[in-house]
Amino acid sequence: MTDRPTILVVEDDRDLADLYxxxxxxxxxxxxxxxAEExxxxxxDDVDVVLLDRRLPASSGDEVLSELRRTGSDVQIAMVSAVDPDFDIIEMGFDAxxxxxxxxxxxxDLVSRLLARRLYTVEVREFFSLAAKRAALESQKDADQLADNEEYQRLVADIKALEGELDEEVGNLDDDDVAAVFRSLRAHGEE
Structure with a gap:
C-alpha cells in the first residue's frame, strides 16, 4: 500500500495512457x-480515482463504469473521452x-478535485456528479435541445432539490464547522 493516491487510467490508446x-x-x-477486462x-480498493475512456476494445467504458458501480464501489470516476456527451450520460454513475x-x-486539476471530493458527504458528491452532467450537456447542446429534453429537465430539478437540502445542511453548521470545512477544502485543492 502507498501513501500516494492511486489513479487507474483506462485508455485503449497506449501512448495516451502512458502520457496521462x-x-x-x-x-x-x-x-x-x-x-475493459484489464x-x-x-x-x-486501493484505487482512489479512475480516468475512463468510453471507447474500449471488446467492451465499452460505459460497461466498466456500470460494473464498478454495481459492485458498490464509490471510487471517483471521470469519463475522459472523445465521445461528446449526449443525454444518455444523465443515468451514468460518473463524477466528472x-x-x-x-x-x-x-x-x-480534475484528479485533484476528485481526490478532494472523496472527503465529502454522499449528498455533496451526488451534487457534484449531477452538476458535472449538466455542465457537460450544456457545453454540447443548444438551449432548445435542453429545453425539449425531459431527462435534462429532471436533472435540473434534481440539482435544485439537492441544492435546497445542502443549503439547509450548511445552515445548520456553526461557525467552527464552516471554518473547518473551508480549511479542509483549501488543504485539498477544492477552492
Missing part, C-alpha cells in the same frame, strides 16, 4: 489498463466528464 500516467506519476501511484483486473483532447493542467 507520466503527467500524474509525480504525485500519484498510477496504474494503466488498455481494455481495467476490472487492475481495479481494487472531460472531452478529449485534454491538456495536462485540465487532467491534473
Amino acid at each position: 500516467a507520466a503527467w500524474l506519476d509525480d504525485d500519484h501511484a498510477v496504474r494503466t489498463a488498455n481494455s 481495467a476490472l483486473d487492475r481495479f481494487d 466528464y472531460l472531452v478529449k483532447p485534454v491538456a495536462r493542467d485540465e487532467l491534473t
